Amino acid sequence: xxxxxxxxxxxxxxxxxxxxxxxxxxxxxxxxxxxxxxxxxxxxxxxxxxxxxxxxxxxxxxxxxxxxxxxxxxxxxxxxxxxxxxxxxxxxxxxxxxxxxxxxxxxxxxxxxxxxxxxxxxxxxxxxxxxxxxxxxxxxxxxxxxxxxxxxxxxxxxx
Ligand SMILES: Cc1cc2nc3c(=O)[nH]c(=O)nc-3n(C[C@H](O)[C@H](O)[C@H](O)COP(=O)(O)O)c2cc1C
Numbered sequence: 003x004x005x006x007x008x009x010x011x012x013x014x015x016x017x018x019x020x021x022x023x024x025x026x027x028x029x030x031x032x033x034x035x036x037x038x039x040x041x042x043x044x045x046x047x048x049x050x051x052x053x054x055x056x057x058x059x060x061x062x063x064x065x066x067x068x069x070x071x072x073x074x075x076x077x078x079x080x081x082x083x084x085x086x087x088x089x090x091x092x093x094x095x096x097x098x099x100x101x102x103x104x105x106x107x108x109x110x111x112x113x114x115x116x117x118x119x120x121x122x123x124x125x126x127x128x129x130x131x132x133x134x135x136x137x138x139x140x141x142x143x144x145x146x147x148x149x150x151x152x153x154x155x156x157x158x159x160x161x
Contacts (some may be wrong), residue, residue, distance in 0.1 A: 068098030
């Protein structure tokens with residue numbers, strides 16, 4: 003059975019909530035998924051996961067300088083060499099390049115990032131459902147087996 007893990011970096015709870023929704027919806031669709039904080043990573047589930055989804059909040063000056071919140075903890079995530087990964091960020095108004103930066107951080111830990119989503123905190127339900135749909139579509143079309151380039155990148159949802 004395909005399994006996944008969501009690892010979230012959250013300060014006020016939005017990214018945790020999104021991560022738990024993603025895990026619940028993937029599990030309901032047959033992908034056994036757990037969610038955990040970067041502060042308490044479920045290492046056994048991480049080592050077994052076929053897909054690692056990493057989420058963070060947007061930290062910046064609202065119109066510029068945005069980056070993933072908790073970037074030091076993210077940069078020190080366990081190495082996930084060769085595993086497929088996806089990323090998401092939550093934000094209030096303007097995410098800037100947070101998603102791209104998070105993608106780079108996860109790639110530096112060895113993750114093969116197949117795509118991601120930015121989730122506006124006041125539109126969480128729609129954005130999470132859309133992200134989960136796209137993840138399931140990518141999984142169905144073999145994204146977890148093929149190299150990322152061959153599987154085609156997931157597009158970022160700018161909702
Ligand atoms: C210090 C700080 C800086 C923030 N900077 C931005 C920003 O530059 N752009 C933005 O859209 N949201 C910004 N936000 C909003 C958060 O990214 C947003 O509320 C996010 O969903 C919080 O996630 P969390 O509840 O998991 O901590 C900022 C929040 C804080 C606390």
